[in-house]
Amino acid sequence: KAGVTQTPRYLIKTRGQQVTLSCSPISGHRSVSWYQQTPGQGLQFLFEYFSETQRNKGNFPGRFSGRQFSNSRSEMNVSTLELGDSALYLCASYLQSGYTFGSGTRLTVV
Amino acid sequence: GDSVTQMEGPVTLSEEAFLTINCTYTATGYPSLFWYVQYPGEGLQLLLKATKADDKGSNKGFEATYRKETTSFHLEKGSVQVSDSAVYFCALSDGRGSTLGRLYFGRGTQLTVWP
Numbered sequence: 199k200a201g202v203t204q205t206p207r208y209l210i211k212t213r214g215q216q217v218t219l220s221c222s223p224i225s226g227h228r229s230v231s232w233y234q235q236t237p238g239q240g241l242q243f244l245f246e247y248f249s250e251t252q253r254n255k256g257n258f259p260g261r262f263s264g265r266q267f268s269n270s271r272s273e274m275n276v277s278t279l280e281l282g283d284s285a286l287y288l289c290a291s292y293l294q295s296g297y298t299f300g301s302g303t304r305l306t307v308v
Numbered sequence: 309g310d311s312v313t314q315m316e317g318p319v320t321l322s323e324e325a326f327l328t329i330n331c332t333y334t335a336t337g338y339p340s341l342f343w344y345v346q347y348p349g350e351g352l353q354l355l356l357k358a359t360k361a362d363d364k365g366s367n368k369g370f371e372a373t374y375r376k377e378t379t380s381f382h383l384e385k386g387s388v389q390v391s392d393s394a395v396y397f398c399a400l401s402d403g404r405g406s407t408l409g410r411l412y413f414g415r416g417t418q419l420t421v422w423p
Binding site for chain 2: 254256290
C-alpha cells in the first residue's frame with residue numbers, strides 16, 4: 199500500500215514568487231492535513247480538508263491557501279513568498295487508525 | 309487552548325540505557341495522544357498512540373500511558389539502541405474516530421544513543 203506522497207521533495211524559490219506543493223494521500227483516505235515545520239516555531243497546523251471541503255484552518259496569513267480534489271489529492275499554495283516561509287511542509291492523511299505523514303517538501307526561499 | 313509540553317533535549321544515552329521523555333498536555337476535551345518519531349531528512353512516523361484515559365500505547369519496545377489525572381503521556385523504553393536516535397514528538401488530537409481534528413505538537417526531543 200503506497201504511503202502519502204508529496205512532490206516535489208525540494209524546492210528553491212525567490213522572495214515574491216508563489217509556489218504550489220502537492221500531496222497524494224493513502225488510497226481510501228479522504229482527509230488531508232498540512233503542517234509547517236521550522237526550527238523556530240516547530241510543527242504548526244496549516245489546514246485540514248475532507249471531501250474537498252476545508253474543515254479547519256490554522257493561524258497563517260491569507261497568502262497560504264489550499265484545496266482538495268475529488269480524488270482526495272491536495273495542493274497548498276503560498277503566494278508572495280517571504281524568507282520566513284522557508285520550512286519543511288508536511289502533509290498527513292487520516293483514517294481511523296491515525297495520521298500518516300509524507301516525507302515532506304523542503305522549501306527554501308532566497 | 310489545547311497544547312503539549314515536552315521535555316527539552318537533547319537527550320544523550322548509552323546503548324541499553326533506560327529512556328524517559330516527559331510529555332504533559334492541556335486540553336479542554338478528551339483528546340487522543342500520540343508519539344511520533346522523525347529521522348533525519350524524513351517525515352513523521354507514528355510510534356504509538358492512546359485514545360482514552362489509562363490506555364497504554366506500545367510499539368518497538370516503547371510505551372506510554374495516558375494519565376488523565378496528571379495530564380501526562382510520558383514515553384519510556386527499557387533499553388535503547390543506536391537505531392533509536394531521532395527526534396521524538398508528543399502530540400494530541402482534538403478529533404474523534406472518523407471525525408477530523410488537528411494535531412498539536414510538542415517542540416520535539418532530540419535523542420542520541422551512543423554505542
